[in-house]
Amino acid sequence: MYDFNKINSSFDLIDKNDDRIETYREDTMMRGDPDAVLRARDENEVKEALIYCNKNKIPVTISASQTSMTGSSVANNGLLISIEKLDGVIDINTKESPPKAVVKPGTVVADLQSAVASQGYFYPVAPTSRDECRIGGNVSTNATGEDSFKYGPIRKYINQIKVILLDGSEKILKRKLDESPSLELNKAGYFADWKNPIDLFVGSEGTLGFISEITLNLLPKSPEFFSALIPFPSNKNALEFLVKTVLAKIKNLRTIEYIDSGALSAMKTYKAIYKFPDKAKALLYIKEEFNTEKELSQLLEKLYKSVTASTSSYFADSIVIADSPKKKEDFRLWRHRIPEMANEHGREYWKNGGGKVGGDWWVPINKLLKMMDFFYSEAEKTKLPYMAYAHLGRGHPHTNLLACNPKEKEIAQEMVIRCCKMAVKLGGGVAGEHGIGKLHTDLMPIQHTNSTIQKMIKWKKEYDPNFILGRGNLFNPKII
Ligand SMILES: Cc1cc2nc3c(=O)[nH]c(=O)nc-3n(C[C@H](O)[C@H](O)[C@H](O)COP(=O)(O)OP(=O)(O)OC[C@H]3O[C@@H](n4cnc5c(N)ncnc54)[C@H](O)[C@@H]3O)c2cc1C
Incomplete structure (x- = not known):
């Protein structure tokens, strides 16, 4: 058992024996067991915690609102740093072109949208979970939203991020004026074609550093x-x-x-x-x-x-x-x-070893009808209740199967794997929204060759040689 009070006795810590830790244990798909939760109040507290954990090789998981549902914000052990208290819009700069909002990572997306709208501007990336999820979580999952059919993912709007690395140092990553960020839907691992490290951090699921400030480009008033x-x-x-x-x-x-x-x-x-x-x-x-x-x-x-x-x-x-x-x-x-x-129904079956089994695959739009035919014929074969809904305009439906027990869960998981293989064969990918987290590391080799995965692991090691940050996210610990 680690004693995190040793780092700083004034930390806002919730330890393992405190009932309040329950709120931070799970994300509706996975349950973890952190040794303590630090509700960081400023960047210095984050730095102190990272330096200590890195020195002592203690796993650190960063959590925002835990809506990503892949286990990526769930800690199996070690310290969970919650960003909920690092919230607020620091500045809305309307003099720059395009205008910008500078925000702390714990800012809830809907609050940011309201703040921006009150000044006559528009921030378009609003996940369906916008009333709960936070900008830090959105950057780290390259979030999209209901309106991303037209407006694209968050990557496009990020002008600058400040990151705190494991040695406590800060890095400012900024876009160049002539950069045009990718609109790629893929969320399986790091963005492989990154030139600017900002693109490595976007979608990195809390595995490279702590994002402590984000500057976003804004649009004129919403039409x-x-x-x-x-x-x-x-x-x-x-x-x-x-x-x-x-x-x-x-x-x-x-x-x-x-x-x-x-x-x-x-x-x-x-x-x-x-x-x-x-x-x-x-x-x-x-x-x-x-x-x-x-x-x-x-x-x-x-x-x-x-x-x-x-x-x-x-x-x-x-x-x-x-x-x-x-x-x-x-x-x-x-x-x-x-x-x-769907999540509520899924949870009802947890105690019997079942639950909701979701698919997050995507395909290019010209392959959508073929893919949906495949999905429905495979879903029928499982004889389980199923549904598909959401962002079909981007070739990315959410598919859910409901399993009552472990056997049904296995059937559902095998079916998701078959769909992912088909999606990749059709030119799509295994994760279009929620990412990989801890629960879907087995999908990475369906989409990426071993050499691409090894390249990603190399990038990870450059930032986190001890593999303490977001341990278990993106890469199956067995292959490291
Ligand atoms: C009902 C529902 C609807 C949803 N709709 C959408 C949708 O339309 N579009 C979409 O993209 N997603 C959607 N999601 C998924 C989810 O909301 C997104 O993945 C969101 O970006 C997660 O934000 P969060 O604040 O909950 O982050 P968390 O789940 O807490 O964390 C996500 C990841 O970010 C990392 N992280 C968080 N903060 C930081 C930080 N400061 N520095 C470094 N790493 C950090 C965590 O370690 C973790 O890996 C939905 C989820 C639900 C439950």
Whole structure:
């Protein structure tokens, strides 16, 4: 047992025997057992803790809000540094071009968005978990959001980060003026083509250093948009409409999400914001931007006509539009409820050795229909309850299977592996959103050759020769 009070007796520490440690033990997919939690209040405390742990080879895990659900913020042992108290917007600089927000890593994304909007600007990367997750977590997972179909992942908006390394030194990593950051969806390990070390840190899942300050580029005020929930008679209809009509013909899209029959039937019991037609078996959730009222009515008319042509007026008449801030927020919260519901169901089976088994694979959009066919035929074979939903416009659905016991869990996990192999074969990847963490290290060799993985391990060793930081994240400890 380590005595972290030795580092600094005024630390805000929660030790193993304190009940409050329970809050920091798990991330809804994995349970850990940290020896203590340090709720760091400033950069000096982080530096002191890192220097001590590095010297004594004590594992350190960094946690923000623990919504990444891969075990990456869960500590099996050692010290967990929580960033929750390192929050707040330091500055919004509107004189620079583009304008910038400088934030502490513990700032909740929704709070940042509100602060920026109150000054007339727009920060577009808002994960569905925006009310909980923090910017430090977002940078470390290269987060995307509902609107990333149009606006891309956080990497694109990061202008500068300050990192604290394990020897306690600070490094400022800044973008050059002529750099155009990659929009790549892949989140399996380090960004292999990095030129600027900023890109190595983005998506590094807490394995290289502590990100203590982030400077983000902002956009001008958000354009107007409306949201629509479009019903379809089957998953196949919804998917074909998405590829052949929405992606091919609608130009001002901000968001395209999918809610398949499994997700929709589970959600029919939740808050009647929308009266689903009896024949509706799947939905698309889209947002379209517009500049004038005239343009809005043209877009709505076009949408109505194309849904009628693809299904029938029964479905077109049942499209639900949200054009007021309140209704749009209702849609968003309803959509956010899908993963929450899936996680809650999954947890009910933990005690029997089962749980939710999720897939995070992605494919290029021209391979989407083929991949979804494969997913549904594989899911049927498992005979387990399943659903697919979310960011289909980027070729990246969330897929969930519900396993009641260890045997079913194994069946579900094998099926996810088969899907990942197929996704890679089709030119996609194994992780499009949540990352690898501790739970999915077995997926890395599906996507990367051994030499690429060894290259990543070499980069890791340059920053953390003792492998104390985020131990177990990205790389299976057995291969190190
Ligand atoms: C309901 C729900 C919806 C979601 N929707 C989306 C979505 O739309 N898009 C999306 O991308 N993700 C989504 N996620 C996943 C998750 O919210 C993101 O991965 C998010 O970026 C994690 O943020 P967090 O604050 O919870 O970080 P955590 O989960 O606590 O940590 C994530 C990683 O960041 C590291 N880390 C955190 N802070 C620092 C720091 N200061 N320095 C170094 N490393 C650090 C941790 O060690 C860990 O490896 C969703 C999750 C849920 C539960």
